[in-house]
Each structure stands twice: as structure tokens, then as C-alpha cells.
Amino acid sequence: MSDLTDQELIEELKKRFDQNKKALSEVQKLNEELKEVNKKLEESESLKSHFISNITNEIINPFSSIQGLAESIISMNEADWGRVQSLVGMIHYEAFHLDFQLRNIFVAARLEAGEIFPEVMHVDVKKLLESVLDNFRYEKEKKGMILDFRFEIDTHDQHPFYFKTDPEKLKLIISNLLSNAMKFSYEGGTVRLRSWLEEEKLHILVRDYGTGISQENQEVIFDRFRKLDSGINSIYRGHGLGLSINKALIDLLDGDIKIDTESGSGSSFTVSIPEGSSEMGDVAFDDNEMFFGDDDMPEEGHEETF
Numbered sequence: 001m002s003d004l005t006d007q008e009l010i011e012e013l014k015k016r017f018d019q020n021k022k023a024l025s026e027v028q029k030l031n032e033e034l035k036e037v038n039k040k041l042e043e044s045e046s047l048k049s050h051f052i053s054n055i056t057n058e059i060i061n062p063f064s065s066i067q068g069l070a071e072s073i074i075s076m077n078e079a080d081w082g083r084v085q086s087l088v089g090m091i092h093y094e095a096f097h098l099d100f101q102l103r104n105i106f107v108a109a110r111l112e113a114g115e116i117f118p119e120v121m122h123v124d125v126k127k128l129l130e131s132v133l134d135n136f137r138y139e140k141e142k143k144g145m146i147l148d149f150r151f152e153i154d155t156h157d158q159h160p161f162y163f164k165t166d167p168e169k170l171k172l173i174i175s176n177l178l179s180n181a182m183k184f185s186y187e188g189g190t191v192r193l194r195s196w197l198e199e200e201k202l203h204i205l206v207r208d209y210g211t212g213i214s215q216e217n218q219e220v221i222f223d224r225f226r227k228l229d230s231g232i233n234s235i236y237r238g239h240g241l242g243l244s245i246n247k248a249l250i251d252l253l254d255g256d257i258k259i260d261t262e263s264g265s266g267s268s269f270t271v272s273i274p275e276g277s278s279e280m281g282d283v284a285f286d287d288n289e290m291f292f293g294d295d296d297m298p299e300e301g302h303e304e305t306f
Contacts, residue, residue: 059098059101059102062094062095062097062098062101063098065090065091065094066091066094066095066098069087069090069091069094070091072087073087073088089138090138092138093138093139093142096135096138100135100175100179103172104172104176104245107169107172107245107249108244108245111245111248116252117252118165118166118169118252118253118276119166119168119169120164120165120166120276120277121164121165121166121167122162122163122164123162123163123164123165123167123170124160124161124162125151125153125161125162125163125195125202126151126153126155126160126161126195127160128167128170128171129149129151129174129193129195129204130149131171132171132174132175132178133147133149133178133193135175136178136179136182139182140182143182143185143187143188143189144187144188145182145185145187145188145189145190145191146189146190146191147190147191147193148190148191148192148193149192149193149194150192150193150194150195151195152194152195152196153195153196153197163202163275164275164276164277165202165253165273165275165276166253166276169249169252169253170253170273172245172246172249173246173249173250173271174193174204174206174271176243176245176246177206177246177269177271178191178193178206180208180243181206181207181208181210181267182208184208184210184211184212184267185208185209185210185211185266186209186210189208189209189210190208190209191206191207191208192205192206192207192208193205193206193207194207200274200275201255201272201273201274201275202272202273202274202275203270203271203272204270204271204273205268205269205270205271206268206269207266207267207268207269208266208267208268209265209266210266210267211263211264211266212261212262212263212264212265212266212267213259213261213263213267214263215263218259218261221243221259222243222244222246222247246271250271250273253273253274253276254273254274255271255272255273255274256271256272257269257270257271257272258270258272
């Protein structure tokens, strides 16, 4: 092999220098990516730790309240019946809140494990929505709020309107939206619930006139474990799962969710869900009230009494 000329040596050194420079640049880029991944992991661990602390309070506090209220009732006499009724209402509210939180937790766990699938039935949408509203009756009265419900679907002379979807998941989706709407509304305010059909999809809108959501927070509201108000002295109950669960459940039902909000002017969330395909003949008035078999389906033009 002949010796390299000075010019060839210079070219070879320049070539190797460029290669080393490129390799160094790639290493630096990889290092930055690793730093970003590490930062996200630390943030994730912090969020999960905060979530665990949050959810512990969300479970323990209702249990403590129920126990204390029940003890108060036990110590009362017959003359305090009016007070007993008031305490029973408070127990019902705390029990509902606990059940609501646990349902979100269990669904989040099933989503994480990939063990949740649509269970499509013929759902009486109006009754299901009325059931959701009834669950928030105590909180509505406590805050002096108005829940305005408009069912804008032609039911053909008051016959039930059935839509094929998953009643349990739909109820949890609407419950999370209503809970947030009431949570971030002003006392004495109004929350609107509308339902209509358009382009063969079921549309449900939940609208509040409260604090609204800033542009910055709109980018994180569907993140798991994230709360908009995560301060230690937050006045808002909740664990930060609701909207992330909603997004996952709506995706599971092949639907979508749109948000229209402005900080200080309230928010509206619109859920749009296509009708599911199902060979099942099951009928559901509510996620807790199921009827099975094709014989239970109301005939067209005939109102069935259950």
C-alpha cells in the first residue's frame, strides 16, 4: 500500500473528524432524550404518589362520615325524626360519592390491564340520564343549583327511545361530566344537560357557567392522575381520573368528545357516540337495571311496562 499524500491525509482526517462530530451530536441528542424520559418518569411517579394520597382521602373520608352520621342516628330518639331524615340524606350522598369514586378506580384498573370491552345493550337513554341526574340531587340542593335537562329526541308519542350502547360506561361518562360541571360551577348556578340525535349518533352535552378551563389546562385535562387544582388545600373533591377515563371509554365506544371553554366563562363538553352493533336482545333502563331476552324488547308502536 502506497503512502498517503499530504492532501489525502488531510482529507482522511477531515472525514474522520466529521464522523466523530456526527457521532458526538447523536450522543448528545440521545442524552437529551434520556433526560426528557427521566423527567417524565419522575413527573409520573410524583403524579401517582399524589394520586395515591388523594384517593386515600377520597375513600377514607366518606367512610368516616358515614360511620359518624350512623352513630348520630343511633343515639337519637323518635322525637328527632326530622333530623334523622336529614342525616340519612347525608349518608346517601356520602355512599353515592364513595361508590362513584370506586367505580372510576375499578374502571381505571381494568383499562390499565386491557380487560375492559363494550357490553352493548338496548338502552333507554332518557331513563338512564334521569337516573344520573337523580344521583346528584343532594349535591344540587346543597349548592342551590339548577339542573336543566332537555331530551331533544322524538320518542314517538312518549314511547321509550332505545339506543344500542353500553349503559354502564355511558352512565359513568355522563356522571363524570356532571360531577365536574357542578364542582366548578358557582353556588346557585345552572348546569345544562342536553341529548339529541344527529347523523345516526347520540349526542350528549353537559354545560356549566362556572370557572372555565384555561388554554394551558385544556392540554392536560385528559391526562391520567392529573387534577387541575392539585394543591394540598384544594376545595374540590376528586382524584383526577374522571376525564381521562371518559376519553378512554368514549374511544372504546368509537365516539369522540369535544370541549368548548374559556377561563371564567364556563365549559361545555359534547359526547358523540355511534350506535353499537350487538346481537344481544338485552334491554337496560339503567346500568343497574337489566332485562334479558328478545321477548323483553318492546314491540314497535307499543309501550311496554316493566
